[in-house]
Amino acid sequence: MGDFFSNLSLGFGVALSLQNLGLAFLGCLVGTLIGVLPGVGPIATIAMLLPITFGLDPVGALIMLAGIYYGAQYGGSTTAILVNIPGEATSVVTALDGHQMARQGRAGVALGIAAIGSFFAGTVATLVIAALGAPLTKLALIFGPAEYFSLMVMGLVFAVVLARGSILKAIAMILVGVLLSTVGTDLETGQERMTFGLSFLSDGIDFAVLAMGIFGIAEVMRNLDNTEARDIVHKAIGRLLPNKEDFKQSYASVIRGTVIGSILGILPGNGAVLGPFASYTVEKKLAKDPRRFGRGAIEGVAGPESANNAGAQTSFIPLLTLGIPPNAVMALMVGAMTIHGIVPGPQVMTRNPNLFWGMIASMWVGNLMLLVINLPMVGMWVRLLKVPYRLMFPAILMFCAIGIYSINSLPTDVMFIALFGLVGYLLIKLGFEPAPMLLGFVLGKLMEENLRRALIISRGSLATFIERPVSAGLLAVALVLLVLALLPSIRKGRDEVFTE
Amino acid sequence: MPTSHERSSPERRWSIRAPQNFAGGISLIALAALALWLMSDLPRGTLRSMGPAMLPDWLAIGVGLAGLALVASSFKPGEALERWSLRGVFFILLAIVGFAVTIRPFALGPIAIPGLGLAVAGPLAIIVSGFATPEARLRELVILALGLTPFCMLLFGDLLNLPIPIFPQSLTGLFPADWSQKAVLRATAALMIVGAAAVFFLGRGHKADQVDVAVQGGRG
Numbered sequence: 001m002g003d004f005f006s007n008l009s010l011g012f013g014v015a016l017s018l019q020n021l022g023l024a025f026l027g028c029l030v031g032t033l034i035g036v037l038p039g040v041g042p043i044a045t046i047a048m049l050l051p052i053t054f055g056l057d058p059v060g061a062l063i064m065l066a067g068i069y070y071g072a073q074y075g076g077s078t079t080a081i082l083v084n085i086p087g088e089a090t091s092v093v094t095a096l097d098g099h100q101m102a103r104q105g106r107a108g109v110a111l112g113i114a115a116i117g118s119f120f121a122g123t124v125a126t127l128v129i130a131a132l133g134a135p136l137t138k139l140a141l142i143f144g145p146a147e148y149f150s151l152m153v154m155g156l157v158f159a160v161v162l163a164r165g166s167i168l169k170a171i172a173m174i175l176v177g178v179l180l181s182t183v184g185t186d187l188e189t190g191q192e193r194m195t196f197g198l199s200f201l202s203d204g205i206d207f208a209v210l211a212m213g214i215f216g217i218a219e220v221m222r223n224l225d226n227t228e229a230r231d232i233v234h235k236a237i238g239r240l241l242p243n244k245e246d247f248k249q250s251y252a253s254v255i256r257g258t259v260i261g262s263i264l265g266i267l268p269g270n271g272a273v274l275g276p277f278a279s280y281t282v283e284k285k286l287a288k289d290p291r292r293f294g295r296g297a298i299e300g301v302a303g304p305e306s307a308n309n310a311g312a313q314t315s316f317i318p319l320l321t322l323g324i325p326p327n328a329v330m331a332l333m334v335g336a337m338t339i340h341g342i343v344p345g346p347q348v349m350t351r352n353p354n355l356f357w358g359m360i361a362s363m364w365v366g367n368l369m370l371l372v373i374n375l376p377m378v379g380m381w382v383r384l385l386k387v388p389y390r391l392m393f394p395a396i397l398m399f400c401a402i403g404i405y406s407i408n409s410l411p412t413d414v415m416f417i418a419l420f421g422l423v424g425y426l427l428i429k430l431g432f433e434p435a436p437m438l439l440g441f442v443l444g445k446l447m448e449e450n451l452r453r454a455l456i457i458s459r460g461s462l463a464t465f466i467e468r469p470v471s472a473g474l475l476a477v478a479l480v481l482l483v484l485a486l487l488p489s490i491r492k493g494r495d496e497v498f499t500e
Numbered sequence: 501m502p503t504s505h506e507r508s509s510p511e512r513r514w515s516i517r518a519p520q521n522f523a524g525g526i527s528l529i530a531l532a533a534l535a536l537w538l539m540s541d542l543p544r545g546t547l548r549s550m551g552p553a554m555l556p557d558w559l560a561i562g563v564g565l566a567g568l569a570l571v572a573s574s575f576k577p578g579e580a581l582e583r584w585s586l587r588g589v590f591f592i593l594l595a596i597v598g599f600a601v602t603i604r605p606f607a608l609g610p611i612a613i614p615g616l617g618l619a620v621a622g623p624l625a626i627i628v629s630g631f632a633t634p635e636a637r638l639r640e641l642v643i644l645a646l647g648l649t650p651f652c653m654l655l656f657g658d659l660l661n662l663p664i665p666i667f668p669q670s671l672t673g674l675f676p677a678d679w680s681q682k683a684v685l686r687a688t689a690a691l692m693i694v695g696a697a698a699v700f701f702l703g704r705g706h707k708a709d710q711v712d713v714a715v716q717g718g719r720g
Contacts, residue, residue, distance in 0.1 A: 052660055168573070172528055172566035179535060179559040186552035193552055194538045217592065224588035224632055390635045391644055394626040397592065401599040401625055402618070402652055406662045414600035418593045425589060429582050430524040452550050460548030 007357050008130055014358030015365050020063050023056065024362050027064035028369045031071020036078050036381050037396060038085040038389065039223045044216035045072035046332045047208045048399050051406035058340035059355050063362040065336055069329060070366045073312055074118065074374055077305060078381050081110045090308045093276040097293060097300030108238040110301050111378055113250055115371050116242070117302045118309035121258040122367030125313035128262050129320075129360050133349065136321035140346035143322065145453035146464050150474040152324065152443045152450070155268030157478040159436045161485040162274050170436045173427075177440020178447065180205060188452060200412045207331055209404060209413050210441060213420025214427075214434045215328075216400045220393050221425040237382065240375050246298055253283050253303035261307030265314030268326045272311030273435070276304035313363055319344055320356065324446065328435070331442040518578025521570045528567030535560035588632040595629035604665055617665040618657070619688050622649035639703050646696035650689035657685050 014020060030052075034045045049068050053061040073090075080091040081098035094114065101110040143151070156174050163170035183194045184204030195201035242250070260282065261275035283303045284293045293300050316333075318326045323345025325331040337344050342352065349356045374381075404413050427434050458464035466472045516522045535556060545551025600606075602624060605615040623645035630641035656662045666685050675684050 051656070051662055054662070055660060168566060168569055169524065172563060172570070175559050175562045175566065176528075176531065179531075179556060179563060182556045182559070188550075189552045191542055191552045193542065193556060194535060196538075217596070221589050221592055224592075225583075225585050388635075390630070390633045390637075391640060393632070394595075394629045394641065394644065395648055397595060397629045398599070398622055398625045398648065398652070401596055402622070402656060402664065405599075405603060406656060406664055409604075409663055411600040411604050411606060414603070415597055418596035418600075421596070422589065422593060425584075426527075429584055430527065431520050431579060432524060448555050451555070455547055455550065460546060462547065 003134065004130060007134070007353075008361065010353065011130075011357030011359075011361030014059060014354050015063065015361035020060055020358070020362060021365065023060045023064040024067045024366050025369055025373070027067020028071040028366055028373060031068035032075040032078075032370075032374060032377075032381070033071075033384075034399070035072030035075025036384060037075075037392060038079050038083055038385070039219045039393075040072075040396060041076055041215060041219075042069055042072035043211050043328050043332065044219070044400070045075075046329060047212040047216065048403035050208060050332065050336060051403055053336065054339065054406075058337075058342055058352075059358050061336060061340055062333070062355065062359050063366075065333065066359060066363055067366045067369070069312070070122075070309075070363075070370055073308065074115070074370050075381070077114050077118075077308075078111060078374070078378070079385065081107060081114070081301070082382060083385055090273055090276050090304075090311075093280045093304040094301060094308075096280070097295070097297050100294065100296035101298065101301065104296050105238050106296065108240040108378070109242050109246055109298065111237075112240045112375065113242050113246060113298060113302045114305040115374055117250070117254040117257065117306040119367050119371045120254050121261060121306035121308075121310035122313055123364060124258050125262050125265070125310045126360060126364040126367075128314055129317055129363070130357075132266075132317060133321060133356070133360070136317060137346040137349050140322050142470070144468070145450040145457065146468050146471045147474065148322075148324070149447060149450040149454055150465055150471040150478075151268060151322070152447050154474045154478040154481075155324070155326065155443060156436075156440060157481050158267055159439045161481050163433050163436050165431060165433060167485060169432050173432055173434070173437040174440040177437035177442075178444040180210070180437075181441045181444025182448065187449070200410065204445075205416070205441075206408070206413060207335055207442065208407055209416045210420050211328055211332065211438060212400055212404050213417040214424035214438065216396070217417055217421025218424025218428060218434070220396060221421060222428055223389065223393065237378060240378065242298070250298045250302035253279075253299040254306045256282060256286075257303035257306030258310045261310030262314045264307075265311030266317050268318050268324055272308075272315045272327060275307035275311035279303040279307035309367070316359075316363075320348060320359075321346055325442050328438045328442065331438075334442075516574050517576060518574040519581045520574075520579040522574035523581060525567045525570030525572075525574060528563050528570065532560045532564030532567060535563070587634070591632035592629050595625045595632075598628055599625040605669075615665055615669050617667045617669075618649065618653055619667050619692070622652060639699065643696050643700050643703075646692045646699065650692045653685060653689050658682060 015024070030049060031045060034040055034048060035042060040048075046065065046068055050065075053064050056064065076091045077094050077098070079085055080095035081102050084095050084099040098110045098114070101107065160167060160170040160174060163173075181204070183201060185192050185195075185202050192202055257275075257279040260279045261272070264275045264278065265272040280293075280300060280303060283297075283299045284290050287293065287297070287299065312329075315326050315330055318324045319330045319333060323343070325334050325344075334344050342348060342355065400417060401414050404417050405411070407413065424434055427437075454464055455462075464471075465475060539553045539556050539560070542553035543551035544554045544557060599621045601613050602616040602621040603618065606613045623642075626645040626648065627638075627641045630636045630644075653666055656664050657666050667688055675687065679687075
């Protein structure tokens with residue numbers, strides 16, 4: 001317990017320095033600014049803004065990136081509420097009731113409760129990370145290559161189960177993702193794989209390039225198909241602070257959302273995505289009058305938004321303790337850490353305690369800043385959202401091109417975002433969801449490395465994965481999940497959760 | 501371009517009734533075949549010491565099997581292919597590739613493009629991509645391009661010091677030799693902003709002459 005407080009105070013000592021406060025503020029601000037653009041989710045925003053953190057020291061850079069992440073997420077919710085265009089999967093749910101509230105002239109209250117709920121969730125999640133961080137790092141010590149491999153398999157199975165639409169297509173996407181990650185020089189033997197003899201492919205495909213193409217460029221192409229179906233609220237924003245009645249209606253939802261989101265966020269395999277859906281379903285089940293949902297029920301904004309933010313934060317846990325990025329955003333964080341010479345994993349906490357605890361403390365600071373900057377600036381975001389899309393997308397496109405060029409100064413990277421943009425667009429058109437592919441790509445290299453090591457240790461016997469108890473347990477969980485997802489009755493329930 | 505297949509009549513049992521799954525399955529099989537072909541000259545090794553090709557080959561086989569399953573499932577009723585717009589995709593790809601080849605000196609076989617820097621590549625990307633929508637208006641795009649590019653130049657080149665080429669190399673002689681890189685950058689940015697303002701105010705007078713591009717562009 002004493003450790004808990006001394007660690008947190010060390011963290012706050014780092015996060016509250018004037019420079020880091022400034023960086024957190026700037027991160028939140030630009031993150032919201034880009035994230036508020038329709039069709040630009042947190043992944044594209046972070047990939048775009050990654051270069052602006054290059055010149056900073058590692059602690060400052062990660063604090064700013066975390067700020068950008070929260071800002072982008074809150075910006076996405078703002079767009080979902082005001083324009084009914086969710087920037088990413090997790091704000092789909094917010095758009096349901098949030099946009100209806102906006103049409104009833106209660107946009108301000110919706111934005112207000114989203115910010116307050118997120119802040120509460122963020123505070124709880126920060127404490128959860130601080131409390132679980134140290135014990136989970138110890139867990140990492142008993143993990144060998146076989147356990148790591150099985151954990152990642154479980155993560156990928158989660159991603160399959162959580163993906164929308166056909167399970168077969170989700171599995172195919174995971175396999176394609178892992179396959180893409182094997183492009184480039186084989187680390188063990190030094191032989192080039194699937195590079196077509198092109199020198200810029202010998203380092204493999206850059207994750208930021210893939211993410212930017214699939215989530216930035218493809219999204220622009222897709223939005224161009226549904227021309228200007230935007231539905232901006234022309235009503236007044238109304239008062240921002242929820243009143244007593246609103247609080248009474250929503251405080252329980254905020255607490256439930258926080259709990260659901262925190263737990264799901266820790267799961268590998270993008271569990272954070274499920275948080276808002278689960279929270280919405282729970283709120284609807286518990287409500288006295290479920291018909292209010294979809295017509296501007298404040299609980300339908302408060303719960304999912306809290307779950308979303310809690311999950312966004314607790315998804316740092318697998319990354320910081322085990323070194324496994326549980327979703328695409330965390331994979332970008334890995335990229336940023338690597339650029340600054342930090343290898344994510346259990347050793348971060350012991351070797352760079354300043355960085356580890358400073359980042360955790362700055363998560364709370366970032367949440368507070370969002371509350372402080374966003375509420376007064378809502379008017380500005382509304383004005384930004386009134387810019388027609390025909391002017392917005394060329395700007396988005398140029399930001400993407402400049403952003404990706406500045407990471408490695410390679411024109412080929414820019415061409416590759418075009419290629420992956422096209423691939424992403426075709427995937428959407430063929431009914432494949434790109435998110436599992438990205439996760440497969442993220443985990444692919446780590447998986448191959450650990451598979452090889454495990455097999456060398458076991459002298460080529462695949463039985464090692466079942467003989468080691470922790471590994472066997474993880475694989476069993478994965479198998480049960482997969483079987484459950486394939487059962488017809490559960491499948492129906494899963495479809496219901498996602499179509500709501 | 502709109503590729504929505506007709507739903508086949510129920511009596512034709514062996515026709516494709518889920519074109520989306522069929523096309524998806526075929527693409528997966530093609531991808532798997534490509535990967536297997538590319539990996540064909542690399543050793544697989546044994547489980548005890550895995551070669552470079554072992555995992556990719558397994559994965560490619562998995563992808564191919566998923567593709568086969570999808571093709572098989574396309575004989576059951578399913579979703580049709582969505583319509584897509586070639587116009588949007590074409591202009592956006594063109595704009596990005598245009599940016600990539602003009603930002604730095606680029607040579608591919610007989611084609612060689614001198615490095616034109618952000619001052620040219622930025623506006624080019626904005627204006628070309630703008631035409632991805634049939635509602636494009638040239639004057640608007642020019643103002644946007646001339647207004648946004650200097651902002652990015654100042655942000656990335658001046659404030660953040662990122663090594664991004666700003667200015668066409670051949671034109672550096674136009675500025676006094678004792679000007680620093682940053683001074684040139686700022687002068688160019690200022691010039692572009694003045695240009696944007698000029699287009700904005702001059703264009704206001706004779707709006708009637710404006711060619712409305714929207715009239716020509718059909719829906720993709």
